[in-house]
Amino acid sequence: MVDLSTLLPDWLKSEDVLAMIAGIAAMASFLIIWNALLVKDTLPDRIKNLEKRRNKLREDVVNQTRQRSQLIARETMMHRVVKKMQLMKGEKARQISVHLAQGGWRSKDALVTYLFARICLPIVFGGLGALYLFGTNPFEWVPSVSLGASAFLALIGYALPRLILKNQISKRYAAMRKSLPDALDLLVICTEAGLNLDSGLDRVCREVSNSAPELADEFGLTAIELGFLPDRKEALMNLARRVDFQSMTTLVNTLLQTEKYGTPLAVALRVLSAEMRDERLMKAEEKAARLPAIMTVPMIVFILPSLFIVLIGPAVLKAIDAFSGG
Structure with a gap:
């Protein structure tokens, strides 16, 4: 058996090697235990993240303020019309803003666009309808009927923005x-x-x-x-x-x-x-339980007539042949 002491230098003894190994093992054990018991303080990181979010929100507010000031400087026709009619004041405008936020449109331009559409679409729909019906009279209607159809188109134009907003809210909620x-x-x-x-x-x-x-x-x-x-x-x-x-x-x-x-x-x-x-x-069980009642009408309308034709059709044909032959 080989003596390990012969492989070591003269100045290094086997007892020194064992002492070094024991010291390294003790140091490693101490570091592992210290790392396991050390509780890291996450508060500075959370404070940094919170500060980042605040800075981002502050920058967004500053950018919105700049954009609003630029928008005021170059006011569009929609803004002038809505502001002239004072439609952005009052409780009704605040309720519309809440509905627009529910649909995902939170900017002030969305409110202006919505109010402008509620003003212009009835005029556009009613005016184009009246121009088409009174100008060409394709259906040969009397003037009172054409006027009623134009008013109905204007009503559709008035209700269209609200219907679009309700549809957007329902889709987003779903x-x-x-x-x-x-x-x-x-x-x-x-x-x-x-x-x-x-x-x-x-x-x-x-x-x-x-x-x-x-x-x-x-x-x-x-x-x-x-x-x-x-x-x-x-x-x-x-x-x-x-x-x-x-x-x-x-x-x-x-x-x-x-x-x-x-x-x-x-x-x-x-x-x-x-x-x-x-x-x-x-809700899934409710939909499954409602399925037989929903399938009853298609079954009666589409499946049962075909089934009756297949089952009773040959007998009816034979009876017709028998009576015609007799």
């Missing part, structure tokens, strides 16, 4: 309602991992930005308002006003309760997530 349970599950995971509400919403916003851009937009804006507004309740109430359907209202009320009474956020969100999953399952 997309957010479909993606809300999955986003809430992600928010539960984020809160259980130790993130607070605004950081969790920001994280969920980044994760669902491709699959659910509407919900990501609302959650991102709420996360910024939670870090920027002095009252967190106001930010959550703004979310409830922008997204006005039952599931989001329940979520906002739950978050308000946790903010007010100090309920553990992860526990409340987990309970709410389970309720939303049960609600989604109940």
Whole structure:
């Protein structure tokens, strides 16, 4: 058997090698234990992220102010007409702004465009209809009927912007309602991992930005308002006003309760997530239970006549041949 002491230099003994190995092992064990027990302070990183969001929001506000000043300098015809008629004042204009925000249009230009369309489209539709009906009279109507048709076209032009806005709101709500349970599950995971509400919403916003851009937009804006507004309740109430359907209202009320009474956020969100999953399952079962009643009319109209023809048709033909032959 080879003696390891013969392989070492004369100045290095086997006892020294063992002492060095023991020292290195002790040092490594100390570093591993220290790294495992060391609790990293994430507060500076959170403060930096919050400061970044505040700076971004401040830059957006400054840019909007600059754009507004430039817009005032080169005011368009729409702005002049709407301002001349004083349509942007009063409670009705504020309600329209809320509806436009629910549809995803939050700029002041959206309100001006909507009001201008409500003014001009009836004139355009009614005027073109009257010009066509009275000028060419393709249907040979009497003037009173042509006038009524022109008034009906003007009414369509007046109602068209509202119908487009309602359709946009319903489509946006349907997309957010479909993606809300999955986003809430992600928010539960984020809160259980130790993130607070605004950081969790920001994280969920980044994760669902491709699959659910509407919900990501609302959650991102709420996360910024939670870090920027002095009252967190106001930010959550703004979310409830922008997204006005039952599931989001329940979520906002739950978050308000946790903010007010100090309920553990992860526990409340987990309970709410389970309720939303049960609600989604109940809706799927409701659609499945409604399917036989929905299929009854197509079956009676399309399937049963064909079935009667196949079953009774040959007997009817034979009877006709028999009576004709007799």
